[in-house]
Amino acid sequence: MEEQIKGEVGGSVIKSMLFAVKRHLILVLAVILFCTACGLGYSFVKKPNYTASEEVIFTASDENGDFVGKAEGINLMRGIFPTVVDFCNEGVVVDRANYLYSKYCDLAFDDPSYTIEKFMSSENGQQSELDKCNSNYDPSRTSDYFDSFVKKENVSVSAVVDTGEIEVYAFTISYTDADKEQAEIIAKIYVEAFKAELDTDAGVSGGKYFEDVKIYINSIGASGVKSDVSKVKITIIGFLVGVVIAAVAVYVIGLLDNTVKTKDEVESITGGNVLSYIEYEGGKR
Numbered sequence: 001m002e003e004q005i006k007g008e009v010g011g012s013v014i015k016s017m018l019f020a021v022k023r024h025l026i027l028v029l030a031v032i033l034f035c036t037a038c039g040l041g042y043s044f045v046k047k048p049n050y051t052a053s054e055e056v057i058f059t060a061s062d063e064n065g066d067f068v069g070k071a072e073g074i075n076l077m078r079g080i081f082p083t084v085v086d087f088c089n090e091g092v093v094v095d096r097a098n099y100l101y102s103k104y105c106d107l108a109f110d111d112p113s114y115t116i117e118k119f120m121s122s123e124n125g126q127q128s129e130l131d132k133c134n135s136n137y138d139p140s141r142t143s144d145y146f147d148s149f150v151k152k153e154n155v156s157v158s159a160v161v162d163t164g165e166i167e168v169y170a171f172t173i174s175y176t177d178a179d180k181e182q183a184e185i186i187a188k189i190y191v192e193a194f195k196a197e198l199d200t201d202a203g204v205s206g207g208k209y210f211e212d213v214k215i216y217i218n219s220i221g222a223s224g225v226k227s228d229v230s231k232v233k234i235t236i237i238g239f240l241v242g243v244v245i246a247a248v249a250v251y252v253i254g255l256l257d258n259t260v261k262t263k264d265e266v267e268s269i270t271g272g273n274v275l276s277y278i279e280y281e282g283g284k285r
Contacts, residue, residue, distance in 0.1 A: 014056050032243055036238045037238070039235045040234070049227070053174040054223065055221055056219045097186070097190045099193075107119065120192065174187060175190055
């Protein structure tokens, strides 16, 4: 009996809600359409941030050239890798990236057709501009002579990706910027700055950061550029917000409206049964 009463009450509530929505259908549709349109419009107006990512392979060997992952049967890679990842965000890497990016911008300014690929590639056995810049790099002058294009807070490093081999790890280095092309260029340059700093400070036996360990970082190419603005996602959010606002509006209107409009409401208030009634519309009986 109790379950039957609950079922009847629940059914009555649903019927009341549907009736309320039907009575205010134009209002409901107008609110939903307005919020959806606002979401769509905002997705076109909002300036996106782009995150460019570069895939890299990480390996390490001891002073004898044996992979650390296999040395004495102990997988030391798991201990070294987090330290290498932390090193990626060190100020020395950011400074070198700023230096390299400044040099690239100088060349690109003189030649608008100049590309980051040309900056990094070697021709006819000659050093690439990137290698020349790294050879001439003076860390003591970076902060004084070069603008800070590369922001440390815009750099991120992914978690390790299992390659199926204990001596080889893969991860991504990403850079976020409002300019898509700049994000792609800086991501590439940042990987090269990271490699150069590892070669300088950690790439020799007894290095400053990783004693008796040789670190290898090899880029395997870009893994794509992602925008933080999704037109579909923002539009759907606008639609859902419209549904919520419309539901609240209908509920509030229902609370403020104390008139009796249905047979069920009459029976609920009076406790009696309605034998018959005459519907009217637009004030005409």
